[in-house]
Amino acid sequence: MSLRRFVVRRALSVVPVLFGVSVITFGLFHLTPGDPVSQLVALNPDVSAAEEARLRERWGLSGPVWRQYLAWLSNVLVGDFGRELRTGRAVSGILWRRLPETIVLGVFGWAFAIAIAIPAGIYAAVNKGRLGDVAARVLALSGVSIPNFWLGLLLILVLSLYLGLFPVLPPSRLPLYHPETLRYLLLPGVTIGTAAAASVTRVMRTSMAEELNEEYVTAARARGLPERTVVFKHVLRNSLVSVVTLAATLTAGIVAGSVVVESVFNWPGLGSEFVRAIDRREVNVVMAITLVTAVAVVLANLLADVLYAVLDPRIRYD
Amino acid sequence: MANRHEAADESRRLDRRNLLATIGAAGTAGFAGCGGQGATEPSGSADSDDGGPFPLSVRLETGGTDERIRMVEVIAESLQQTGYFETEVETYEWNAYLDRVINPAYQDDGYLPAIGLSGTFNPHSFCNPIHNSANVGACCNLTGIADPELDELLDSARYGIEVAEDSRLRAETYDEIWRTLAEERYTSFVHFGVETAVSNADVHGFAMWPFPEGVFSYGLFSPQDEQVAWIDGERPAGDTDLSDLTTGGTLTAAVSTNPDSFDPPHSSDTTSTIVQNLLFEALVANDAEGNVYPWLAERYELRDVRDVDRTVYEEYMRSAGTTAEGAVDVDEQVIVRHPEDDPAAGDEVRVLLPEDAREAAADGTYGMWFRYELREGVEFHDGNELTAEDVVASYEYYENSATAPQTFDSVLAAVAVDEYVVDVYAQVPDAEAERELPGVSVLSADQIAEVEKGSIDPREGVTPVGTGPYEFGEFVDEEYLEVSKFDGYWVETRGVDAAFEWFDGPDSFPDGPVIDAIEVEVVPDDATRTGALRSGEIDLTYDVSSATLEDFDDDDGYLVHAVEAGGYDYLQYPLNVEPWDDPRLREAVNHLIPRRRIVDNVLNGWAEPAWTPIPRIARGAGTTDYGALEDAVRPLNEYDVERAEALLDEMAAEYDESS
Numbered sequence: 001m002s003l004r005r006f007v008v009r010r011a012l013s014v015v016p017v018l019f020g021v022s023v024i025t026f027g028l029f030h031l032t033p034g035d036p037v038s039q040l041v042a043l044n045p046d047v048s049a050a051e052e053a054r055l056r057e058r059w060g061l062s063g064p065v066w067r068q069y070l071a072w073l074s075n076v077l078v079g080d081f082g083r084e085l086r087t088g089r090a091v092s093g094i095l096w097r098r099l100p101e102t103i104v105l106g107v108f109g110w111a112f113a114i115a116i117a118i119p120a121g122i123y124a125a126v127n128k129g130r131l132g133d134v135a136a137r138v139l140a141l142s143g144v145s146i147p148n149f150w151l152g153l154l155l156i157l158v159l160s161l162y163l164g165l166f167p168v169l170p171p172s173r174l175p176l177y178h179p180e181t182l183r184y185l186l187l188p189g190v191t192i193g194t195a196a197a198a199s200v201t202r203v204m205r206t207s208m209a210e211e212l213n214e215e216y217v218t219a220a221r222a223r224g225l226p227e228r229t230v231v232f233k234h235v236l237r238n239s240l241v242s243v244v245t246l247a248a249t250l251t252a253g254i255v256a257g258s259v260v261v262e263s264v265f266n267w268p269g270l271g272s273e274f275v276r277a278i279d280r281r282e283v284n285v286v287m288a289i290t291l292v293t294a295v296a297v298v299l300a301n302l303l304a305d306v307l308y309a310v311l312d313p314r315i316r317y318d
Numbered sequence: 319m320a321n322r323h324e325a326a327d328e329s330r331r332l333d334r335r336n337l338l339a340t341i342g343a344a345g346t347a348g349f350a351g352c353g354g355q356g357a358t359e360p361s362g363s364a365d366s367d368d369g370g371p372f373p374l375s376v377r378l379e380t381g382g383t384d385e386r387i388r389m390v391e392v393i394a395e396s397l398q399q400t401g402y403f404e405t406e407v408e409t410y411e412w413n414a415y416l417d418r419v420i421n422p423a424y425q426d427d428g429y430l431p432a433i434g435l436s437g438t439f440n441p442h443s444f445c446n447p448i449h450n451s452a453n454v455g456a457c458c459n460l461t462g463i464a465d466p467e468l469d470e471l472l473d474s475a476r477y478g479i480e481v482a483e484d485s486r487l488r489a490e491t492y493d494e495i496w497r498t499l500a501e502e503r504y505t506s507f508v509h510f511g512v513e514t515a516v517s518n519a520d521v522h523g524f525a526m527w528p529f530p531e532g533v534f535s536y537g538l539f540s541p542q543d544e545q546v547a548w549i550d551g552e553r554p555a556g557d558t559d560l561s562d563l564t565t566g567g568t569l570t571a572a573v574s575t576n577p578d579s580f581d582p583p584h585s586s587d588t589t590s591t592i593v594q595n596l597l598f599e600a601l602v603a604n605d606a607e608g609n610v611y612p613w614l615a616e617r618y619e620l621r622d623v624r625d626v627d628r629t630v631y632e633e634y635m636r637s638a639g640t641t642a643e644g645a646v647d648v649d650e651q652v653i654v655r656h657p658e659d660d661p662a663a664g665d666e667v668r669v670l671l672p673e674d675a676r677e678a679a680a681d682g683t684y685g686m687w688f689r690y691e692l693r694e695g696v697e698f699h700d701g702n703e704l705t706a707e708d709v710v711a712s713y714e715y716y717e718n719s720a721t722a723p724q725t726f727d728s729v730l731a732a733v734a735v736d737e738y739v740v741d742v743y744a745q746v747p748d749a750e751a752e753r754e755l756p757g758v759s760v761l762s763a764d765q766i767a768e769v770e771k772g773s774i775d776p777r778e779g780v781t782p783v784g785t786g787p788y789e790f791g792e793f794v795d796e797e798y799l800e801v802s803k804f805d806g807y808w809v810e811t812r813g814v815d816a817a818f819e820w821f822d823g824p825d826s827f828p829d830g831p832v833i834d835a836i837e838v839e840v841v842p843d844d845a846t847r848t849g850a851l852r853s854g855e856i857d858l859t860y861d862v863s864s865a866t867l868e869d870f871d872d873d874d875g876y877l878v879h880a881v882e883a884g885g886y887d888y889l890q891y892p893l894n895v896e897p898w899d900d901p902r903l904r905e906a907v908n909h910l911i912p913r914r915r916i917v918d919n920v921l922n923g924w925a926e927p928a929w930t931p932i933p934r935i936a937r938g939a940g941t942t943d944y945g946a947l948e949d950a951v952r953p954l955n956e957y958d959v960e961r962a963e964a965l966l967d968e969m970a971a972e973y974d975e976s977s
Contacts, residue, residue: 054645
């Protein structure tokens with residue numbers, strides 16, 4: 001199979017996945033009790049049943065679920081995500097405003113993870129079995145195990161409240177590209193990247209250690225190449241194959257983590273918007289964010305597959 | 319953690335909305351689809367073999383905040399310990415729970431629901447929603463309480479020419495209601511909540527209640543010299559008084575939710591209310607006891623009351639179709655629907671539309687007639703002068719809005735008489751009308767003419783224009799909001815003494831707000847909000863959990879502001895299901911609710927035990943003598959295991975005999 005055919009085939013498989021995601025989300029959302037209208041009027045003694053029916057009709061919440069879904073789907077296909085029920089504002093506007101915030105946070109967290117994990121993994125593999133390796137492994141294990149909401153709160157508590165080094169609230173008056181934004185990004189970025197850093201470290205260490213046992217390494221050493229050249233020129237390149245693909249799939253973890261981390265740090269991205277939308281039963285917002293998230297995760301996986309195929313041609317013939 | 323926080327938020331939001339619902343409304347008589355239902359067939363468990371109902375299985379259900387769940391668990395444990403009950407507690411996510419309990423079929427399940435509502439100065443809000451049979455399947459008669467005598471009593475306390483003209487008679491009727499409720503025990507009121515805010519010591523003189531006057535209150539409340547907020551980081555608040563007043567500065571507050579809208583009739587969540595109250599004003603204002611003072615109106619009077627009910631509008635009504643969903647099929651606001659017509663049952667209903675309502679009022683068909691004389695020279699933020707036209711346009715702007723149900727269950731029509739005089743008519747004689755008829759934010763007619771309904775909001779590209787002490791500055795959705803002091807504020811330009819006849823505060827009382835700007839940050843997470851307060855990034859925050867309040871209260875660097883604002887938690891008995899129809903069982907359970915312990919341990923003292931069904935804010939209109947009422951009712955609500963066990967023994971013995 002040619003690379004091009006492989007890519008096309010993988011890309012096409014994205015369509016049913018997205019369709020499935022939207023059906024499941026829509027279905028789950030409508031299975032849960034309490035639509036936005038009943039939430040709005042439930043505790044208001046002044047709203048009559050007739051008024052409630054009127055509201056429901058106006059917001060397209062009457063009729064069978066499948067018909068509501070089809071109506072929603074046909075709008076989305078032409079790029080219309082509908083409106084927020086409570087306020088009547090366009091959902092696409094919300095998406096466009098929140099998406100850059102989440103991308104910035106995600107990219108920062110991802111970069112942090114890679115920047116920490118690759119050197120740590122190399123160091124651990126080269127010093128396999130020694131103290132540095134054990135330390136790196138313990139740290140990696142902790143990183144994977146610590147829940148990110150806890151880590152976030154702890155960082156706020158220690159670095160912001162006790163030491164006063166970082167602000168608690170995000171920069172509501174700074175544009176995203178402002179250099180000072182970096183200071184605000186640090187805590188949420190570290191929180192979101194820690195788990196990713198931990199898993200990349202472990203994979204990096206394993207694959208590096210494996211490569212170091214390969215015969216070509218022995219051959220290189222036998223030819224009298226300095227260890228530095230062996231590690232960084234030959235081994236690193238080969239062991240990066242699995243890391244690159246892992247890093248791409250980590251996007252899913254980072255996207256999922258953003259829901260919690262953005263809530264803890266009040267970061268105005270898609271994740272915190274998602275939590276609010278679920279709470280308020282804003283079906284159009286929830287559907288739009290789910291879809292965007294699904295696209296991001298699916299694309300990241302696609303990228304991982306393609307990268308893998310590029311780096312390791314054997315995969316294409318499977 | 320996020321879940322708990324969201325749930326807490328949600329109930330607060332709803333409570334607040336409900337509070338507003340009652341502030342802005344005058345009647346709840348127009349219910350549809352939930353007309354008085356009689357007691358249904360008992361479907362509870364049959365008596366067990368040994369002839370007694372004990373140990374009785376009791377399922378308590380609740381949703382919402384952690385605190386409410388713990389409250390229910392404490393009650394369940396208290397029941398369990400007597401040995402007469404096998405209790406279980408079911409908890410639900412708040413929205414799911416609302417759906418569950420508002421369903422009229424819920425009354426047949428035999429469960430004990432516990433929820434929280436919020437009332438107002440209007441004593442009606444503490445009895446009618448949960449006891450009137452018209453509110454079965456609506457908010458919030460959850461267990462199908464249908465007591466015709468009580469229904470009549472509830473209606474007569476609020477509606478009709480007698481109580482509308484005689485506040486003493488009204489208070490006496492409420493006294494009778496409280497005593498009836500205490501004896502019948504359809505519901506156990508557990509506690510009254512307090513609204514709280516925490517500030518650092520830079521914030522001086524912050525008053526919690528009501529929201530419009532949170533920052534500047536014109537001495538509506540005593541002691542008057544403690545009602546002006548200012549910012550001073552040099553000397554900490556607590557030991558300062560009005561003579562230390564520092565002008566200028568910016569107050570930074572954090573709220574837990576984004577404002578839904580700046581458009582007053584199109585939102586009623588807490589944050590929107592806080593924000594709108596800085597920008598907009600109404601014809602009148604209330605003090606902490608609910609007394610009404612002229613505000614944008616220089617004076618007002620009740621000119622006439624007529625002994626009518628809603629059928630009097632029959633000749634002005636027109637016929638309208640209904641939809642399959644049971645809604646009235648007209649585009650205009652339905653001011654009155656004929657009480658005998660039900661859009662869910664028939665294809666046609668008779669309705670009174672705005673234009674016809676004005677005609678009826680002009681012909682002298684109305685329940686009450688109030689006349690408001692506006693002040694001259696009141697300036698909007700855009701420089702235009704307030705006139706009667708603005709007031710009338712504002713009432714019309716409320717038509718078909720999110721808050722229309724609670725406006726047009728009392729308002730019949732608003733009519734401009736001349737440039738500075740507005741007549742407002744009520745549909746029926748209503749004892750709450752003085753407070754509730756003018757519950758409309760006065761907007762600019764020019765702005766109303768330009769915008770689409772619901773779009774007075776910066777997110778729609780519209781800058782809100784009001785007459786309030788602060789004018790709109792900047793807003794970024796879900797992030798922050800800024801307002802700044804309005805230079806042309808009418809009270810300041812004429813001086814507080816000249817502006818208000820009733821003002822008798824000290825000479826040093828400032829004429830306008832002293833804080834230059836207010837910034838409101840939107841921070842949903844509880845821990846982040848309190849963290850920001852501790853780190854000094856904000857000065858003030860609302861919505862702090864009772865456990866955290868304790869920490870701040872113990873800390874000299876912070877001030878906790880608390881006020882009993884009308885929230886109440888209650889438990890209802892499924893009296894349509896055996897054996898809950900036996901009043902002795904309800905009496906016993908009521909005596910087993912440890913109200914004091916719940917307040918002290920579950921709410922850390924940030925609440926009041928509900929010894930009577932009527933909290934402080936509703937006592938003005940709701941009782942002739944609160945002391946006497948409490949003396950009579952409190953013993954019935956005390957924690958009393960002996961009395962409870964005696965009642966339960968008596969019941970058990972009776973069952974033994976009958977078998």
